[in-house]
Amino acid sequence: MIPFARPGDSWKAHRQAIEGALHRVLDSGRYILGPEVEAFEREFAAACGSPFAIGVGSGTDALHLALRALGIGAGDEVIVPSHTAVATIAAVEMAGAIPVFADIEAATFTLDPARVDEACGPKTKAILAVHLYGQPADLDRLGAIARSRGLLLIEDCAQAHGARHRNLTVGSIGDAGCFSFYPTKNLGAFGDGGLVCARESAVASRIRELREYGWRERYHSATTGFNSRLDELQAAILREKLPRLGADTAERQRQAAVYLHELDGTGVGLPRVRPGTSHVFHLFVVRSADREGLKRHLQSKGIGAAIHYPLPVHLQDAYRGRVRGGEALPESERACREILSLPLFPGLTEGEQQTVIDAVKSFRA
DSSP states (O other): BOOOOTTTTHHHHHHHHHHHHHHHHHHOOOBBBBBBHHHHHHHHHHTTTTEEEEEOOHHHHHHHHHHTTTTOOOOOEEESSSEEEEEEEHHHHHTEEEEEEEOTTTTTTSBOHHHHHHOOOTTTTEEEEEEGOOOOHHHHHHHHHHHHHHOEEEEEEEOOOEETTEEEETTTSEEEEEEOOOOTTSOOSSOOOOEEEESHHHHHHHHHHTTTHHHHHEESSSOOOOOOOOOOHHHHHHHGGGGHHHHHHHHHHHHHHHHHHHTTTTTOOOOOOOOTEEEEOOOOEOOOHHHHHHHHHHHHHBBBOOSSSSSSSSGSSTTTTTTTTTTTTTTHHHOOOEEEOOOOOOTTTTHHHHHHHHHTTTOOO
């Protein structure tokens, strides 16, 4: 069986270094918001090119706390894609704000700036751009819309660690950049974890307060807050893995290049890279008019494939009919009928990838 993902490979590849990091934390007696978190925040900020980085409990919390720290709350509207992980929309509602859907570009699966502009109204306060599958959204046009309308631009970088737009790393471009370290992410912990990159010191300070009960000093809540802390064990693991992110990204891009070359002309739709960006291929997503047939065919060959995502958020029971913008999202709905994620991850062998390629080539719709 060739799995869709194999997160345990990173443990096997770096076991000695990770074990050393774990022992370092356990021996220290500091397990929450200690020196490992502080060091990881500095190191990640430097890697991202951001002045500030604040570790939090998850990628969803990163989005939620960033929205609140930027002053977005009750009655404010935030433009979001429907073709995304539901966490994006959940975070907007956690902040008390109102999500408004806009459709995606067919070629890149990211927000279509023209549809975003149409969705903006008098209550719009922010655009939440998701760099889906590792492909940066069109930050040039989305940024221009945000500037012209006086809106905030927030980046959801949960699937895009290390991706670049022009000469900048995603997460450092908008007013805040939000990351997840879920185990299957390009930079994954061995549990939940998240982080917010911020451009302004006041926003960073606000997030630090919000993540721990609104404390400015211990046991004194200057404001209301939450409990969302990146723990020392996860931070230590991430510190060991961060210097390897570049090599892992290069391996993902190498595998993607093989797929793009070998599967050209097979009839499946292949991902495109936006000019001027660096796609980090968190997922390698193809399109097929007979997606279910292709998925069954791959399974019959012992190949795991997955669907990211099988149902757009606006058609899910919790959101159907109550979130504005869900009435006309044809590209989002078409994508969810056609997409399939092929195995791609550091540790996938050349033989395994060739097996996937051969299986796709042998499929007849």
